[in-house]
Amino acid sequence: MSDKTPASAPAGPAADARPAGPPAGARRGPMGGGGPMGMALPGEKASSFGPSARRLLGRLRGERLAVVLVAVLGAASVAFTVIGPKLLGDATNIVFAGFIGRQFTHLPAGTTKAEVIAGLEKQGNTQMADLLRHIDFTPGQGIDFTSLAHLLMWVLLLYVIAAFFGWAQGWIMNGVVARTTFALRQDVEAKIHRLPLSYFDRMPRGELLSRVTNDIDNVQQSLQQTMSQLLQSLLTVIGVLAFMFWTSWLLAIIALVTIPLTIVVTQQIAKRSQKQFVAQWRHMGELNAQIEEAFSGHALVKVFGRHREVEARFAAKNDELFGASFGAQFVSGIIMPAMMFVGNLIYVVIAVVGGLLITSGSLSLGSVQAFIQYSRQFTQPLTQLGSMANLLQSGVASAERVFELLDADEQTPDDMDAEPLREVTGRFAFEDVAFAYSPDKPLITKLNLVAEPGQTVAIVGPTGAGKTTLVNLMMRFYDPDSGRITLDGVDTRHLRRQELRDAMGMVLQDTWLFAGTIRDNIAYGRTDAAEDEILAAARAAYVDRFVHSLPDGYDTVLEDEGANVSAGEKQLLTIARAFLSRPSVLILDEATSSVDTRTEVLVQQAMSALRAGRTSFVIAHRLSTIRDADLILVMEHGDIVEQGTHSSLLEAGGAYARLYQAQFAGAAIDEV
Structure with missing residues (x-):
């Protein structure tokens, strides 16, 4: 099989769904809606953060065991981390007890703590007595450095273990995210090959590329930067809250005020920023589409002197992207300062109430000091959650665009009981076929046509008459609305698309070559072809004439879609590809439009040999090339207004004769 993919679609299977307009919609030139001067924009879909976020997280189901392990490691890391402040509070109590004990060195040896407190109460200093009642000190004795050193060593060990578990958690989570996005890319790639041709007709290539590359990369980056930290923050909130209630239920209730304040502030800000993130990624996709189309038609833009208009359109779209990006980052960036403000307010309240509890003897200094650390550990993950909101919203906005691609209507699947395509004779028949790209604009109505095996059928007519549409229907890039198309008496809708296309060879007016050697490009339709078969096809298509002038011959690597060979030479390469594929049915869509007159004569001779014994359909504008059809x-x-041989149609003096005379007259005027 040769060039079987229209220039407006990638090299995957097409389909039978309907585009909003004719199939040239996404490939219009610099003056049309699809080129640098105008572009068809995709419809905007309302943002739905919750469902899209749940769907994105749902893609982690295949990593359940790893996620559970991450949760266990995160819980262990948090547990060891939150124990630290409690031990540091005990260390503070040891230091403070030693400091208090040194204040009573003037008392007789053997004086007990109870005697000191009783003496203070007798003196009327009840506040100091209440303070000392919760301090485990020995009058006259200083700081117990041995106990303090042991305690600090335990704290150090706990933090080292917590850090190791945190590192392990992050390492595993990065693997989970990488595998998840890997699977997402695979799903997108598989989806693209199941999409109908109409999807690619509607979707600008730059927009599609933006979803496949930029949006998926943004999803991966957002997950990598938020998932592990998000889990760690939630576990930290739970663990710290438990130790806070253990230390002081009163202070814990005060700290809990942070949660509703955090939720309210985050919701109010996120509600405004999510729309900005959706707009940001939509504008980025549109800008990429505009850039890709402008660069593709760069030469044409220069020829017509429209670069200033292209630059103006770029500047306008770039300004829209800047405004959306700035708005999204600014609005979402308010979350973290707001969370820090709330956390500082709670910190002040806890410090004041904690001081009162110390003076009343309800809590020790070490416990309040530990609680203040816990309050910082409690507000810090809440602040982190706020700071991650912009990343989450950006990632979910990109995920929503990717999901729109994954949810697009697919081509009608092949019949489960599809008939196998056996030896193909090449009899094609159109029976009362009707087709329209858009329901309100019928194109083909009640078309009847029979191409017998071995016949060469030429299709001519003005632009927009439906010639290429006829080929698209034959290849099952689209299916007819009514009627049927048969190959050897079998409805093509009852055949597997790939088997149908394997039996057909196609050479397009717009050549398509990939980055590879000339040999690989010729063998694209038959990768198992032997070297002598490749060379024979190259000689038959007159590729061999110019290949030897290239630096590496058949091993010459084509660059940038064949930029290092001429347009005519690229056309010859696609024709050689058709020779090698040995199809039963051959479709030539202006296959010699880019070759010079002398080469055209040679190629026509080669085409005659190629068409021998095969059913061939030739779309031609130069009527001199189809005289022997x-x-x-x-x-x-969309209708066949005349049919017959070259001579009979000229004698009839109808539409064909007028086309032929117009071309002949034009040639005569040019010669004069």
Whole structure:
């Protein structure tokens, strides 16, 4: 099989769904809606953060065991981390007890703590007595450095273990995210090959590329930066809250005020920023589409002197992207300062109430000091959650665009009981076929046509008459609305698309070559072809004439879609590809439009040999190239208005004769 993919679609299977307009919609030139001067924009879908976020997280189901392990490691890391402040509070009590004990060195040896407190109460200093009642000191004795050193060593060990568990958690989570996005890319790639041709007709290539590359990369980055930290923050909140209640239920209740304040502030800000993130990624996709199309038609833009208009359109779209990006980052960036403000307010309240509890003897200094650390550990993850909101919203906005691609309507699947395609004779028949790209604009109505095996059928007519549409229907890039198309008496809708296309070879007016050697490009339709078969096809298509002038011959690597060979030479390469594929049915869509007159004569001779014994459909504008066709169809507005041989149609003096005379007259005027 040769060039079987229209220039407006990638090299995957097409389909039978309907585009909003004719199939050239996404490939219009610099003056049309699809080129640098105008572009068809995709419809905007309302943002739905919750469902999209749940769907994104749902893609982690295949990593359940790893996620559970991450949760266990995170819980262990948090547990060891939150024990630290409690031990540091005990260390503070040891230091403070030693400091208090040194204040009573003037008392007789053997004086007890109870005697000191009783003496203070007798003196009327009840506040100091209450303070000392919760301090485990020995009058006259200083700081117990041995106990203090042991305690600090335990704290150090706990933090080291917590850090190791945190590192392990992050390492595993990065693997989970990488595998998840890997699977997402695979799903997108598989989806693209199941999409109908109409999808690619509607979707600008730059927009599609933006979803496949930029949006998926943004999803991966957002997950990598938030998932592990999000889990760690939630576990930290739970663990710290438990130790806070253990230390002081009163202070814990005060700290809990942070949670509703955090939720309210985050919701109010996130509600405004999510729309900005959706707009940001939509504008980025549109800008990429505009850039890709402008660069593709760069030469044409220069020829017509429209670069200033292209630059103006770029500047306008870039300004829209800047405004959306700035708004999204600014609005979401308010979350973290707001969370820090709330946390500082709670910190002040806890410090004041804690001081009162110390003076009343309800809590020790070490316990309040530990609680203040816990309050910082409690507000810090809440602040982190706020700071991650912009990343989450950006990632979910990108995920929503990717999900729109994954949810797009697919081509009609092949019949489960599809008939196997056996030896193909090449009899094609159109029976009362009707087709329209858009329901309100019928293109083909009640078309009847029979191409017998071995016949060469030429299709001519003005632009927009439906010639290429006829080929698209034959290849099952689209299916007819009514009627049927048969190959050897079998409805093509009952055949597997790939088997149908394997039996057909196609050479397009717009050549397509990939980055590879000339040999690989010729063998694209038959990768198992032997070297002598490749060389024979190259000689038959007159590729061999120019290949030897290239630096590496058949091993010359084509660059940038064949930029290092001429347009005519690229056309010859696609024709050689058709020779090698040995199809049963051959479709030539203006296959010699880019070759010079002398080469055209040689190629026509080669085409005659290639068409021998094969059913061939030739779309041609130069009528001189189809004089020897067995059957010529003249199409206008989707209908066949005339059919016959070259000579019979000229004698009839109808539409074909007028086309032929117009070309002949034009040539005569040019010669004069």
